[in-house]
Amino acid sequence: MDFIATVHQLLVALWTFVTTNPAGVGAAVGAVTPVLVSVLSRPEWTKRQRTVLTVGVSVVLGAAVTLSNSTIEGPADYLMVMLALYTACETFYQKFYKLTGLATVIEAATSPSPKPAPEPVIEEAPDEVDDFDTSDELVDEPSEAPART
Numbered sequence: 410m411d412f413i414a415t416v417h418q419l420l421v422a423l424w425t426f427v428t429t430n431p432a433g434v435g436a437a438v439g440a441v442t443p444v445l446v447s448v449l450s451r452p453e454w455t456k457r458q459r460t461v462l463t464v465g466v467s468v469v470l471g472a473a474v475t476l477s478n479s480t481i482e483g484p485a486d487y488l489m490v491m492l493a494l495y496t497a498c499e500t501f502y503q504k505f506y507k508l509t510g511l512a513t514v515i516e517a518a519t520s521p522s523p524k525p526a527p528e529p530v531i532e533e534a535p536d537e538v539d540d541f542d543t544s545d546e547l548v549d550e551p552s553e554a555p556a557r558t
Contacts, residue, residue, distance in 0.1 A: 443501055468491060
């Protein structure tokens with residue numbers, strides 16, 4: 410058996426697995442989920458915010474895959490799909506999208522440009538600076554203290 414026939418059989422088996430097994434469908438969707446997460450996230454977000462977004466997207470897409478697949482029978486199947494989707498999403502992100510820089514490029518391209526910082530207001534210094542004023546013009550005259558008896 411030659412190499413091309415072996416690759417063809419492998420691809421057919423993979424396609425059959427992905428299209429007939431709910432977890433396979435979840436994993437296939439999870440492989441492209443980092444693109445959606447990168448479009449929705451912003452570069453200034455914390456790691457915690459990105460994780461919450463990723464889990465939320467995985468839950469929503471897991472529900473969509475579950476509802477669109479007629480072979481799913483209950484909550485255990487939904488959990489299996491969601492976990493396969495999230496695992497594939499994280500794996501593809503860490504091993505492909507992050508290492509190639511694709512996630513960063515997508516985030517930068519889809520994020521609104523940062524607003525420029527306002528110009529600092531610099532007050533003009535007076536041309537002449539008065540030296541310390543020693544005149545007593547502003548000082549009240551000392552009043553006479555009441556006499557002690």
